[in-house]
Amino acid sequence: MASPAEKPNIRQVAQLAGVSHMTVSRVLNDHPNIREATRRRVEEAIDQLGYRPNMTARALATQRSRRIGVLVESAATFGPTSTLYAVESAARASGYVVSSVLLRAGEEITPQEAVDHLIAQGVDALCVVAPRSSSIAALRRIAVGVPVLVVKPDKDPTFLTVTVDQQAGTTLAVDHLVSLGHRDILHLAGPLDWLDARTRERSFHARAKSWGLRERPIVVGDWTADFAYDFARGIRELPEYTAIFAANDDMAVGLVHGLHDRGFSVPDDVSVVGFDDIPLARHVIPPLTTVRQNFHALGVSVVDVLRSAIEEQEIPTVTKIPPELVARASSAAPRKAAR
CATH class of the missing domain: 3.40.50.2300 (Response regulator)
Incomplete structure (x- = not known):
């Protein structure tokens, strides 16, 4: 056993586990041909001794x-x-x-x-x-x-x-709104050069079409709450669409804020759904419906x-x-x- 001043080494692990030092090395490197009982004994010995592999030596040995x-x-x-x-x-x-x-x-x-x-x-x-x-x-x-x-x-x-399955997440958001009775939904997309934003936008159109929802142009945002807030503040009268699916929660939070300041109620006038489930999502007023990744x-x-x-x-x-x-x-x- 190693004294408190010494760092335990691989041979001490092998001795405590009753195996060769090569077997300990194979366990450390996740070699597939190690019996489960042997692996367990080695791992228990490692824990008992507090052994930490020398990463530099391992790198030299394994390239x-x-x-x-x-x-x-x-x-x-x-x-x-x-x-x-x-x-x-x-x-x-x-x-x-x-x-x-x-x-x-x-x-x-x-x-x-x-x-x-x-x-x-x-x-x-x-x-x-x-x-x-x-x-x-x-x-x-x-x-x-x-x-x-x-x-x-x-x-x-x-x-x-x-x-994370972006198409499935978008489908969940659209289906949720449709199940509530919405038939006119606006999509506030992220920048379409971003692959996740593009997939969410395409998936939204595909799912909306499959439900026979009203087709309307998307709004392309920049992922930020400020953009969505300014967009919502710019709405002059109660819109024909009854729900907005935002491509991320930051924009969804900005929408809720902007709609409130414009005099509209969420969700009484417009429902809002986001994407990500950021920690803040459950604390905004009203708490945000979203897709959790x-x-x-x-x-x-x-x-x-x-x-x-x-x-x-x-x-x-x-x-x-x-x-x-x-x-x-x-x-x-x-x-x-x-x-």
Whole structure:
């Protein structure tokens, strides 16, 4: 047993577990051909001794850094930030670390420079969060040299993909409003260069058409509450549409505020539904009906897929995470005059 001043080593773990040090190494590296009882004994010995693997030595032995690079666009918004946190948490639980680069509006770092920065840190794989179509086009021109996963709604011939099912989430929102009796719904979209915003917009039109709802032009926003607030404040009289589906919760919150200041009631005059389920959504007045994205499951799936690619194992087939509708007080039956 190691004294308090000593760090326990792999041979002490092996001795306590009654196995060879090579078996301990295989357990640490998630080797598939280890009996479950043996794995359990090794893990219990690791916990009892407080053993922590030497990551530098492991990297030299395996030719892997156990580091995942994450490139995040629009990091100021809830969805991309939550995805980054979820990937970091899942990576840490799997013995990996994350290096990230955030592309912010107004900064002059290019996708090429961001990728170069991450590759220079010796990452084993690259994950791209909240991509725009322009950044995907740029990424296709870059010889990355490691597995690349893009968090995007559709499968891709070049990259691995994982996503929360954006089409299913949009369908949940539209079906919820239709079930309440709405037949005229406005969509406040996000910037259509963003792949998630484009998928939500297309899915909205497809679902609205399948229900035979009134067709009307969408409003394209910029993800911010300020844009939605200004839009709502600009409505001169009670609109013909009875509900608004906003592409994210920030814009939905701005709508509720702007409609209130304009003298309209939510949901009595206009129902509002958002997307994401930000922590604030349940505290606004009225509490916001929204589509919840399971970012924890998304992060776990991202890391599972990348680990499989890095370690040359079979890639998991479940790469779309189901969303959930959270019905609150911002949505109700349409006003009687509009039925």
